[in-house]
Amino acid sequence: MPRISVRSKRFRGFTLVEVLFSIVLLGVMLSTVLLSLSGQLTHVASSDSEMRAISLAEEGLEAVRSIRDTNWSALTPGTHGLAFTASGWSLSSASDTQDGLSRTVTITDISPTERKVSVDVAWTTKAGTPRLYELSTMLADWRNLPADDAGGTLEGDWHNPEIAGNMLDFGMGFRGIAVDVASTTLYLAGHGSVTAAYELWAVDVSNPNNPFKRGSINTGSGINEVAVDPVRKYAFVANANTSGQLQVINVANPNALSLTKTYGISGNTQKGRSIDLVGNLVYLGTEGPATAEFYVIDVTTVTSPKVKSSAKIGNDINDVMVFGNYAYLATDVDDREVAIVDVSNPSAATVVSLLDLPGGNNTEGLYVDHATGYLYVGRQLSTAPGEPEVVVVDVSNPANPQIIGSLDYDVSVDSVYAEGNLMFVLALGEEEFKAYDVSHLPALTYYGGIDFGVDDVPTDVYYQNNIFYISVFQQYALRIITAY
CATH class of the missing domain: 2.130.10.10 (YVTN repeat-like/Quinoprotein amine dehydrogenase)
Structure with a gap:
């Protein structure tokens, strides 16, 4: 009578389980890798958006400076966008949009020869998270600054000048x-x-x-x-x-x-x-x-x-x-x-x-x-x-x-x-x-x-x-x- 090898059957059964386990493990690893790659791609996209936001904000400040140099009275207090034409930069409507990024210029009157300028760039990430980047500066009507004094904050002990x-x-x-x-x-x-x-x-x-x-x-x-x-x-x-x-x-x-x-x-x-x-x-x-x-x-x-x-x-x-x-x-x-x-x-x-x-x-x-x-x-x-x-x-x-x-x-x-x-x-x-x-x-x-x-x-x-x-x-x- 032929002998039946019980061990052989057990070995073949273990191999099938192992294969199934390996497939599951490989799936988990692939999922992890894909998730990681997805996160990295999202991060890259987010970084790219942030770099473009920084560039737009810096461009906005330079644009407002050029408007100041051309016509101080054009810097009207309020909320604006920016437009570029053959004659140069000018203030436009409430905001301007480029590639999904919205830029807003806010001008605040400080004095007859001073304006505070803030440039906000807003966008939404692929994950739906709102983001905002802001730059601000003070601009002066350098052509019409009073000649009386340059000012500056007091420092030191003025009890004893x-x-x-x-x-x-x-x-x-x-x-x-x-x-x-x-x-x-x-x-x-x-x-x-x-x-x-x-x-x-x-x-x-x-x-x-x-x-x-x-x-x-x-x-x-x-x-x-x-x-x-x-x-x-x-x-x-x-x-x-x-x-x-x-x-x-x-x-x-x-x-x-x-x-x-x-x-x-x-x-x-x-x-x-x-x-x-x-x-x-x-x-x-x-x-x-x-x-x-x-x-x-x-x-x-x-x-x-x-x-x-x-x-x-x-x-x-x-x-x-x-x-x-x-x-x-x-x-x-x-x-x-x-x-x-x-x-x-x-x-x-x-x-x-x-x-x-x-x-x-x-x-x-x-x-x-x-x-x-x-x-x-x-x-x-x-x-x-x-x-x-x-x-x-x-x-x-x-x-x-x-x-x-x-x-x-x-x-x-x-x-x-x-x-x-x-x-x-x-x-x-x-x-x-x-x-x-x-x-x-x-x-x-x-x-x-x-x-x-x-x-x-x-x-x-x-x-x-x-x-x-x-x-x-x-x-x-x-x-x-x-x-x-």
């Missing part, structure tokens, strides 16, 4: 009256007591601890105020000349300043007194009385200035500052120590308010804080009670300014400035430079100060990057103050 730079001797005949800074070059204007004295100096302040003199120029009559165009490389000065109140000085080479134009105001035989510059418009104040003491002058062509409009205030315009659509004037008129002029239409300057401050002491200098909209005013000394030498005015409504704080000083105050929660007062005294806390108006609380060491008379101030550059009415005519 310090002198940063060494004193420079500008000669026995020179007295500092006004100061402006463009990049790392400071322009110090003043009067000469001798005929040969220079009246505008260029000073290198790339190292504020070690400033040094560069070029200078004699303009003939003395300079009362200076405003520098850092783009076109010209200094516009209010000259103490009755037939040439505005002068244009080429400062392209700080080592060799040269006179480009002397311009006299037709019908005005008073001296140039004060000046501000915004874009291609000069805002000039003269002494008075005259047929007009305030002028808006187009200096697009520097060799051919043109008066656009003017306003009669009644007497000397000691200081001018333009902020937004308004020019703020410090005057010698008793019942209108501060005049506010609407200059939104340069061809039709219009007085919108005249502020009568307490007492009869004239206004010498003023400054509008861009952050708060408060106007800080310095005045001549008055010994009568209730006639403060420093006044703070809310000009959020220029047609109806309101006094919100004041300070009695024991000397005349020629120059004031404000940054953050501090107001800075510059005046002859034991401490020529003083800081006051203005965070709890109407209270103005002494914060800190410094004595220059001699009886200096500060006349003007320019603030930039935590440093104050101060003109002084003496031959050592520059002080540089900071805090550490």
